[in-house]
Amino acid sequence: MTIAPVSGADVAIRGVSVGYPGQPVFEDLTLNIPGGVFTGIIGGNGSGKSTLLKTIAGLVKPSRGEIRIGGEPPQRARAFLGYMPQVSNVDWRFPITVRELVSMGRYQFSWYRRLGRLIRSHEDQIAVDRALAMMDVQDLQDRQIHELSGGQRKRALIARALARQPRILLLDEPSAALDAVSDDHLFDVLCDLTDLGTSVVMTTHDLSTVIEHYSQVVCINSAEGGVIAQGDPSSALTEDVLRRTFGRELAIISRGDVHDEADRQDEHHTFTIGDELQLHMDDHVHQEGHRHGSP
Ligand SMILES: Nc1ncnc2c1ncn2[C@@H]1O[C@H](COP(=O)(O)OP(=O)(O)O)[C@@H](O)[C@H]1O
Ligand SMILES: [Mg+2]
Helix, strand or coil: CCCCCCCCCCEEEEEEEEEECCEEEEEEEEEEECCCCEEEEECCCCCCHHHHHHHHCCCCCCCEEEEEECCECHHHHHHHEEEECCHHHCCCCCCCEHHHHHHHHHHCCCHHHHCCCCCCCHHHHHHHHHHHHHCCCHHHCCCEHHHCCHHHHHHHHHHHHHHCCCCEEEEECCCCCCCHHHHHHHHHHHHHHHHCCCEEEEEECCHHHHHHHCCEEEEEEHHHCEEEEEECHHHHCCHHHHHHHHHHHEEEEECCCCCHHHHHHCCCCEEEECCCEEEEECHHHHCCCCCCCCC
């Protein structure tokens, strides 16, 4: 299967204030995300990662400021934007199959144009088949979505975003609950997409993957004024930046010589930055969905 190159959309956020009723999240946020690269948005719980992605996707509207995606306002950019919500924010009791879910990626933002159209176009079928295959969920396509495991749900949602063949792909915590093999597969797929020009912007708690996979990292903490740092992960992620980004969720275990032993004991929560810093994330950081609590 060949996939045509795309021109990855960049994101320009200027002076944006956004939040929820009685809950401001960002005030006067300015951020540029370059097109065609792999960008990781990192931050602690409640730091505004999901809000930032929803704002770019046009799902929450800023009260002030301006957003352009590939030069277009979010509403117009929806035609070329793929968005995967955080799994815990989706109602999985809805009675549809995996294939139907993934097919929504073809029409969710332009349903009015397709209303009453009973037969999906050939092009749509191909895009859906390809997205199912890319995320390795073709064997699950006739299953009801409520039957899926956590990892399968993530893959189905990523496939839905891919079905759009987007110029920019926004993924809200796609990796954490996948097993290591699926995570490797996901990063392979995403790297192939950025090689073809697609912009990939994903939020993550998993600092250990950041250095390895991302060409850009944006550290955010709404409580600290928004963007803490941005750039190439190996230079942007200093101790001071990590402290301001994660606050008490992060413990610095050691500086200087790194202890391999700690790494082995608690591989998932302990990791190293450069040759110097050994870090530990609190357990709750890795548990997704405790905040919104849907099934
Ligand atoms: N739908 C909502 N209504 C009200 N407040 C919300 C809603 N979603 C998130 N929040 C609040 O906005 C802040 C940022 O949340 P969020 O963007 O989900 O952070 P993160 O994804 O980094 O955990 C938090 O204080 C959270 O409680
Ligand atoms: Mg979130």
